[in-house]
Amino acid sequence: GAVVSQHPSRVICKSGTSVKIECRSLDFQATTMFWYRQFPKQSLMLMATSNEGSKATYEQGVEKDKFLINHASLTLSTLTVTSAHPEDSSFYICSAFPQPWGEAFFGQGTRLTVV
Amino acid sequence: SQQGEEDPQALSIQEGENATMNCSYKTSINNLQWYRQNSGRGLVHLILIRSNEREKHSGRLRVTLDTSKKSSSLLITASRAADTASYFCATGRETSGSRLTFGEGTQLTVNP
Numbered sequence: 001g002a003v004v005s006q007h008p009s010r011v012i013c014k015s016g017t018s019v020k021i022e023c024r025s026l027d028f029q030a031t032t033m034f035w036y037r038q039f040p041k042q043s044l045m046l047m048a049t050s051n052e053g054s055k056a057t058y059e060q061g062v063e064k065d066k067f068l069i070n071h072a073s074l075t076l077s078t079l080t081v082t083s084a085h086p087e088d089s090s091f092y093i094c095s096a097f098p099q100p101w102g103e104a105f106f107g108q109g110t111r112l113t114v115v
Numbered sequence: 116s117q118q119g120e121e122d123p124q125a126l127s128i129q130e131g132e133n134a135t136m137n138c139s140y141k142t143s144i145n146n147l148q149w150y151r152q153n154s155g156r157g158l159v160h161l162i163l164i165r166s167n168e169r170e171k172h173s174g175r176l177r178v179t180l181d182t183s184k185k186s187s188s189l190l191i192t193a194s195r196a197a198d199t200a201s202y203f204c205a206t207g208r209e210t211s212g213s214r215l216t217f218g219e220g221t222q223l224t225v226n227p
Contacts (some may be wrong), residue, residue, distance in 0.1 A: 044217045062147055093157055097213045104215055106157040
């Protein structure tokens with residue numbers, strides 16, 4: 001089956017630094033990928049839609065200058081959390097669809113802790 | 116924003132019992148999907164049901180969809196301790212491309 005790989009799985013960083021999270025589709029091309037944020041014991045909140053070769057579409061309330069998304073190839077999207085603060089600590093997950101209107105495949109998630 | 120609501124929020128049962136989780140949504144959909152998430156992990160797809168389908172089975176899973184009531188249910192039969200996880204429904208809408216909107220989730224605990 002399709003595989004989406006997300007890296008790193010865990011990262012601890014200091015306040016004020018930036019962190020990059022990668023999401024790769026390993027055996028299919030993804031013109032669109034999705035980035036979610038999840039707080040403990042809560043559901044997934046869509047942050048942005050990553051579009052290959054064009055600007056990402058951000059959900060209302062998500063700061064585009066804080067959460068930079070780059071989708072430079074058909075198999076890779078990156079989310080960079082800039083100038084991270086402790087309140088950015090969360091679980092970030094990406095997903096992609098091998099087929100339109102089909103099932104989504106998710107990365108393993110990244111646990112970000114900002115100290 | 117989350118358009119789906121799931122109930123119960125938490126469910127605790129004994130091994131061998133059946134578990135039923137419900138999901139309601141607000142807008143018209145193309146499909147509804149159920150996912151499972153173990154603590155601290157990514158989501159795993161369980162089953163997809165399209166808007167023109169009423170019921171689907173996969174192993175010990177049975178999903179129903181009632182578009183008139185805008186609701187779906189997930190039944191897990193003969194539950195096992197390994198079924199302990201969070202379960203989410205997600206809807207795909209015609210106007211949103213492949214984008215999914217997730218429900219609040221049900222935390223299922225199966226006690227051995």
